[in-house]
Amino acid sequence: MKKNRAMDFFSALGRSLLMPIAALAACGIVLGLTSALMKAQVQSAVPFLQQGLIYFIISTLNKISGVVFTLIPVLFSISISFGMAREEKEIAAFAGFIGYYTFLVASACMINSGFMNFSALKISTILGVETLDMGAVAGIVAGIMTASLHNRYHKVTFPVAISFYGGKRFVAIVVIMAMAVVGLAAPILWSPVSMVIDGLGGLISATGLVGVFGYGFLERLLIPTGLHHVLNGIFRTTSIGGTYEGVEGCLNIFLQFVDKVDISELRPFTVFLGQGKMPMMMFGLPAAALAIYRTSPPEKKNKVKALMIAGVAASIVSGITEPLEFSFMFIAPPLFLFHALMGGLSFMLMSAFKVVIGNTGGGLIDFLIWGVFQPGSRWYWVIITGPIFSVIYYFVFKSYLTRKQLSIDVSDEEQEADVSESTMEEKQKALASKIIEGLGGYGNIKTVNNCLTRLRVDIKDMAMVSDELLKKTGSMGIVRTSDTHIQVIYGPKVEGIASNVREVLKY
Secondary structure (H helix, E strand, O other), rough: OHHHHHHHHHHHHHHHHOOOOOOOOHHHHHHHHHHHHHHHHHHHHOOHHHHHHHHHHHHHHHHHHHHHHHHHHHHHHHHHHHHHHHHHHHHHHHHHHHHHHHHHHHHHHOOOOOOOOOOHHHHHHEEOEEOOOOOOHHHHHHHOOOOOOOHHHOOOOOOHHHHHHHOOEEEEEEHEEEEEHHHHHHHHHHHHHHHHHHHHHHHHOOHHHHOOOOHHHHHHHHHHHOOHHHHHHHHOOOOOHHHEOEEEEHHHHHHHHHHOOOOHHHHHHHHHEEEHHHHHHHHHHHHHHHHHHOOOOOOHHHHHHHHHHHHHHHHHHOOOOHHHHHHHOOOOOOHHHHHHHEEEHHHHHHHHHOOOOOOEEEEEEEHHHHOOOOOOOOOOOHHHHHHHHHHHHHHHHHHHHHHOOOOOOOOOOOOOOHHHHOOOOHHHHHHHHHHHHOOOOHHHHEEEEEEEEEEEEOOHHHHOOOOOHHHHHOEEEEEEOOOOOEEEOHHHHHHHHHHHHHHHHOO
16 A cells, blocks of 8 residues: 555656656757857858847747746746645645745745854745755655645635635645745755765766666666656756756756857766667667567558557657557567667767767757757767667567567557547547546546646546556556556647546536
């Protein structure tokens, strides 16, 4: 039971961290493109970019997209409160901001109290308050505490005389009180905690290529559980991913300094970013998809081909790999272990060849904007190593699948329902109803959320879930992280699916 609760907690945390990280990645694309257009060599080659209005638009977009990265703690506090709340999420998100701001003010009060000497701590002005700077950790703590208090007290009732302050109104009150205590204690407790975190970051940095390989291997290995989002979030936003001129986290550092220092200065931090995925995502997995297609039985080839093409497009363009990974993960676990090892090798080689390509996606968009368009990024090593990955992946996948006589499962979707439905909206609702049925019916579903590729559902009885029905809805894989939580993989289209399922559940 404790294991189930822990998995549920980290799964929800990973999903919640993904929301702001995805927004940062999108802003990173805008920042990268505008940064490239503002470089002297680009503007000299294209004088049109130097015109007043054009340059003003580019520089404005650059500054707007860049400022987002200074707001990571408050984004975390809001998104974690929202993502981990079971009901009335908007109330939790509101309380998350209140909790974080209360923390800042309370910490400032303790620092200015004169009770102790806090001169060794990092003090910054955050949201207008000169206070303790714990970086993203403060936002994570505020978000987790707010969500926990919200889930416990958002339905509390009081006697009639003070009933107005019950329920969701009490959430803000209890969050303010709790975060005031945490904020007062933080300046006293943070110094030893930060030393441990910084020490762990220093240890990882000291291991060099071995540490980079380990990160890449673990990042892939955690894909089935969805906990790779937690690993990525920690490296990207805390000192475990590095510290540079007071800024913590490899993603924070890269995006805040990419226009301010020589790109070679950022090399120690991009080793944990998108560059490490590119040989594996843009070359390795597409070759694996070709091997899967060629080893499929003739009667399956057409359906496998359609599935592989969609998966390859997502992997190459946007760096979303789960549609491909879940196609072979369960039928051939040794291939997934091989894939994780190649993921570690991909990260390690990009580090060894001193590549400097940032952001998080790892697909073609990031490769062009942060690689090809950025002088000094050494992007050509991706092109040099990529074909080698293709050959290795194709040979290993084809050999293993042929020797074991394995082929991937392809859903036999029922087409009759599609014919009878007259509108796209009705088809989508019919699909949502099938998914609900596959999850055990209306009464078996507690909450429905989603990340970039997965429908994440809290349920009451796992025995009522039908894998066969879910496969017929187009599911690429199913992961049970605990006795009460299931993840159904649909790929990039999951956002619309989740919305339709929630809509149908209301009726």
